[in-house]
Amino acid sequence: MKKRVLSGMQPSGKPHLGNYLGAMKRHVALQEKYECLYFIANYHALTTVRDGKNLEEMTRELAADYLALGIDPKKTAFFKQSDVPEVTELTWILSTITPFGLLERAHAWKDSLAKGKKNPTAGLFQYPVLMAADILAYQSDFVPVGKDQKQHIEIARDIAQTFNSTYGDTLTLPADLIEEEVETIIGTDGVHKMSKSYGNTVEIFAPEEELRKQIMGMVTDPNRIKKEIPGNPEICNVFSLQKIFNSSKIKDIEKRCKSAQIGCVEDKKMLFEAILEELRPAREKRIEIQKNLDYIDEVLRNGAKIARSSAAKTLDEVRKKVGL
Numbered sequence: 001m002k003k004r005v006l007s008g009m010q011p012s013g014k015p016h017l018g019n020y021l022g023a024m025k026r027h028v029a030l031q032e033k034y035e036c037l038y039f040i041a042n043y044h045a046l047t048t049v050r051d052g053k054n055l056e057e058m059t060r061e062l063a064a065d066y067l068a069l070g071i072d073p074k075k076t077a078f079f080k081q082s083d084v085p086e087v088t089e090l091t092w093i094l095s096t097i098t099p100f101g102l103l104e105r106a107h108a109w110k111d112s113l114a115k116g117k118k119n120p121t122a123g124l125f126q127y128p129v130l131m132a133a134d135i136l137a138y139q140s141d142f143v144p145v146g147k148d149q150k151q152h153i154e155i156a157r158d159i160a161q162t163f164n165s166t167y168g169d170t171l172t173l174p175a176d177l178i179e180e181e182v183e184t185i186i187g188t189d190g191v192h193k194m195s196k197s198y199g200n201t202v203e204i205f206a207p208e209e210e211l212r213k214q215i216m217g218m219v220t221d222p223n224r225i226k227k228e229i230p231g232n233p234e235i236c237n238v239f240s241l242q243k244i245f246n247s248s249k250i251k252d253i254e255k256r257c258k259s260a261q262i263g264c265v266e267d268k269k270m271l272f273e274a275i276l277e278e279l280r281p282a283r284e285k286r287i288e289i290q291k292n293l294d295y296i297d298e299v300l301r302n303g304a305k306i307a308r309s310s311a312a313k314t315l316d317e318v319r320k321k322v323g324l
């Protein structure tokens with residue numbers, strides 16, 4: 001029996017290099033080895049998106065992005081989170097055994113309070129419980145995510161353990177699947193992690209000119225104010241991305257940067273070309289998929305059927321165990 005992999009992604013903006021390298025690219029690759037379930041986390045997105053039409057649109061857009069990158073509906077159940085309402089029922093049940101303190105220690109929650117978030121909602125606080133329900137409803141073995149989500153998987157595991165020790169073995173304990181070599185990708189500002197919420201992204205499906213602008217605008221080694229000054233690749237974010245996209249030329253790039261033979265502009269142009277080259281097939285496929293919205297909807301509907309039957313089985317057992 002193949003092990004089961006599950007992951008979700010919020011439709012809260014256009015996917016960027018961080019999402020691509022930390023999550024989406026890996027999700028596609030894992031289809032070859034595992035039984036995969038991937039979903040668009042639109043329930044989670046409700047914690048930030050407050051425009052229904054917009055959420056619907058972004059959900060479809062993200063589905064098109066994923067399909068373009070190579071999610072194969074013949075191999076993988078690909079669906080919308082909200083098409084499996086069992087997950088919200090499980091969220092409630094799990095919330096009744098989740099210690100308040102566990103959620104108070106969640107980094108994402110603490111960060112949003114630290115950033116001075118006004119009137120944080122109960123939904124935002126509960127976010128990790130909903131995520132645990134996603135993972136546990138399908139009895140997932142592995143959850144591939146970026147490093148920033150690691151704690152959420154630990155919380156899901158904690159909650160599953162509590163459930164099992166309270167009611168008897170019911171839920172599979174999930175493990176994260178984090179690729180240690182993939183560091184958190186830093187944004188174009190050279191400081192923060194690349195994130196939609198910092199506005200420092202390189203959007204993988206942006207029109208070519210826009211993509212070029214985002215890459216050419218990246219902050220490099222701040223001491224290198226002219227080409228003649230030798231660069232320090234260790235502290236340059238463009239160099240970090242070169243390691244990924246131009247790995248075969250990396251020794252040469254490093255040498256030429258350190259000896260001021262290559263300037264930051266040329267460096268970024270090379271990076272732009274390499275990123276465009278890697279993404280070209282997906283970018284072309286994306287245009288085709290976008291023309292066929294019925295296809296996208298059909299894929300999501302079929303994926304939901306598979307996912308829902310699996311979640312319903314878990315919920316049957318959970319309801320029995322807790323006495324509902």
Ligand code: ADP
Pocket residue numbers: 009010012017018019020021022023024144145146147148149183184185186193194195196197
């Ligand atoms: P954002 O911070 O832009 O809102 P999300 O929180 O929606 O991104 O993340 C979606 C997925 O992409 C998660 O699995 C997350 O770990 C991964 N991810 C997001 N930003 C990065 C990054 N800068 N580097 C690596 N992975 C990332």
Ligand code: TRP
Pocket residue numbers: 006007008009010041044130131134135143144145149152
């Ligand atoms: N919280 C995840 C993120 O922002 C998205 C997500 C929701 C998820 N449910 C999940 C990821 C379950 C993995 C498994 O990236």
